[in-house]
Structure formats: C-alpha cells, structure tokens
Amino acid sequence: MRIIALAASFAIAALVAVQSADATGLATCKSGPKSGWKTMDALKANLTAKGWNIRRIKEDGGCYEVYAVNEKGQRVESYFHPVTFEHILTSTR
Numbered sequence: 001m002r003i004i005a006l007a008a009s010f011a012i013a014a015l016v017a018v019q020s021a022d023a024t025g026l027a028t029c030k031s032g033p034k035s036g037w038k039t040m041d042a043l044k045a046n047l048t049a050k051g052w053n054i055r056r057i058k059e060d061g062g063c064y065e066v067y068a069v070n071e072k073g074q075r076v077e078s079y080f081h082p083v084t085f086e087h088i089l090t091s092t093r
Helices: 002-022 040-049
Strands: 053-060 063-069 075-080 087-092
Touching: 040 053, 040 063
Parallel strands: none
Antiparallel strands: 053 063, 063 075, 075 087
C-alpha cells in the first residue's frame, strides 16, 4: 500500500511540474512558432521609445514578460504578444 501511495505522489508531482513549466506568470499567449516572433530587442526599443525603463524581458507562457518602470514611473510586470506586441496584461508592483 505504501508503494502505491508513493507512486501516486510522484505521478502528481510530475503532473504539476509539467503544467507549471508551461507558464509561471499571470498571462498566456497563443503565439505560434517562435520563427514568427519579433525579437525581444525590438520590443525593448518599442517600449523605450514610449518612455519605459526596461529592467528585464523574458518568455513566459508564450508571451514576452517585461519587468520595467513605465512612463508614469510605476514598477510594472507587463505581458506582450510576441508576434504583434499587443499589450496583454499589466500588474503594478
């Protein structure tokens, strides 16, 4: 019985790990293959031109996740679609 319980625990842990590897943030994007994505540098240039001070950009859930200070001076975590740079979601910190 202990072996079955242990095996079930490992199976659940593996399932949770697979699900969380897909997206860890607040948003997801259906962005297609990466060959169609614009670059992070292009997003950085776009946002910098709007007055943002970019701290970090990374991929998360098929989106670009941006940590920055926006044009209003607010620290934000924002998500953008990597093909269109459409703004998906912003969370202020």
